[in-house]
Amino acid sequence: MGVAVIKLKNPPVNSLSLEVLTEFVISLEKLENDKTFRGVIVTSDCPGIFSAGLDLTEMCGKSQAHYAEYWRAVQELWLRLYLSNLVLIAAINGVSPAGGCLMSLTCDYRVLADNPKYNMGLNETLLGIVAPSWFKDTLVNTVGHRTAERALQLGLLFPPAEALRVGMVDQVVPEDQVHSTALSVMAQWLAVPDHARQLTKNLMRKPTADRLVKQRDADIQYFLRFISRDSIQKSLRVYLDKLRQKKG
Numbered sequence: 001m002g003v004a005v006i007k008l009k010n011p012p013v014n015s016l017s018l019e020v021l022t023e024f025v026i027s028l029e030k031l032e033n034d035k036t037f038r039g040v041i042v043t044s045d046c047p048g049i050f051s052a053g054l055d056l057t058e059m060c061g062k063s064q065a066h067y068a069e070y071w072r073a074v075q076e077l078w079l080r081l082y083l084s085n086l087v088l089i090a091a092i093n094g095v096s097p098a099g100g101c102l103m104s105l106t107c108d109y110r111v112l113a114d115n116p117k118y119n120m121g122l123n124e125t126l127l128g129i130v131a132p133s134w135f136k137d138t139l140v141n142t143v144g145h146r147t148a149e150r151a152l153q154l155g156l157l158f159p160p161a162e163a164l165r166v167g168m169v170d171q172v173v174p175e176d177q178v179h180s181t182a183l184s185v186m187a188q189w190l191a192v193p194d195h196a197r198q199l200t201k202n203l204m205r206k207p208t209a210d211r212l213v214k215q216r217d218a219d220i221q222y223f224l225r226f227i228s229r230d231s232i233q234k235s236l237r238v239y240l241d242k243l244r245q246k247k248g
């Protein structure tokens with residue numbers, strides 16, 4: 001039925017490095033241009049981890065030029081995913097904090113594996129950083145204003161039952177059924193004529209995407225100022241050190 005599977009593979013935690021972001025955009029573009037494909041299942045090849053989100057090492061101790069290049073790549077992937085003409089279904093087979101959650105929120109439908117360890121949410125505040133307005137918009141458009149307001153301020157990571165209850169995911173299924181469920185949901189979405197579904201998707205999502213498109217450069221400048229602050233760099237270093245020391 002013209003369905004591709006994109007399996008993220010950047011061990012150990014599928015962090016969204018500049019390289020991963022760039023390759024993801026290229027793969028999506030190829031699929032968009034190949035009319036034999038109508039849908040994509042986005043999933044992970046790293047056991048237990050859908051994606052650890054943006055690669056913190058790309059936002060810490062690097063040059064301004066690097067931060068700008070990285071942020072443009074983050075924007076680009078979000079825009080491509082959010083406005084894709086393809087049906088995108090996230091088969092979430094692991095934990096998905098921050099950018100990992102955002103990636104799934106850009107999809108049309110989310111199936112999450114029923115494993116209490118597989119938390120998801122926008123936890124930026126717990127790192128001492130702030131989810132940008134377009135991350136916030138994506139969450140608000142999915143779960144509504146009040147749930148998003150509380151989740152964003154507290155940096156909540158929802159276990160599967162809670163994620164389902166607040167509408168962050170559409171279905172929670174046993175782990176071994178995530179892929180087959182994503183495939184059957186895909187069949188339902190592909191039963192709708194493409195042009196009507198695509199125009200409707202655009203109607204729902206373009207106003208949100210346009211807010212970023214209209215001020216992409218300003219958003220990058222804002223990010224540069226924010227991420228270069230000594231206090232923010234310090235918060236990121238402390239967080240990364242904590243992650244690294246977990247093992248030791």
Ligand SMILES: CC/C=C\C/C=C\C/C=C\CC/C=C/CC(=O)SCCNC(=O)CCNC(=O)[C@H](O)C(C)(C)COP(=O)(O)OP(=O)(O)OC[C@H]1O[C@@H](n2cnc3c(N)ncnc32)[C@H](O)[C@@H]1OP(=O)(O)O
Binds near residue numbers: 099
């Ligand atoms: C009005 C608006 C105002 C301002 C806005 C303006 C600008 C916005 C500014 C900033 C916004 C930036 C947005 C960022 C969004 C993000 O996505 S930030 C990333 C958040 N991610 C996380 O918090 C997840 C952190 N990771 C974990 O919790 C665990 O690693 C995880 C549960 C995923 C897996 O656990 P486990 O299997 O035990 O693995 P380890 O923890 O041992 O990790 C293995 C190694 O991987 C490294 N690592 C983990 N996560 C990341 C990451 N996101 N980036 C880079 N590296 C990561 C970890 O350090 C280990 O490395 P080591 O092997 O020790 O070297």
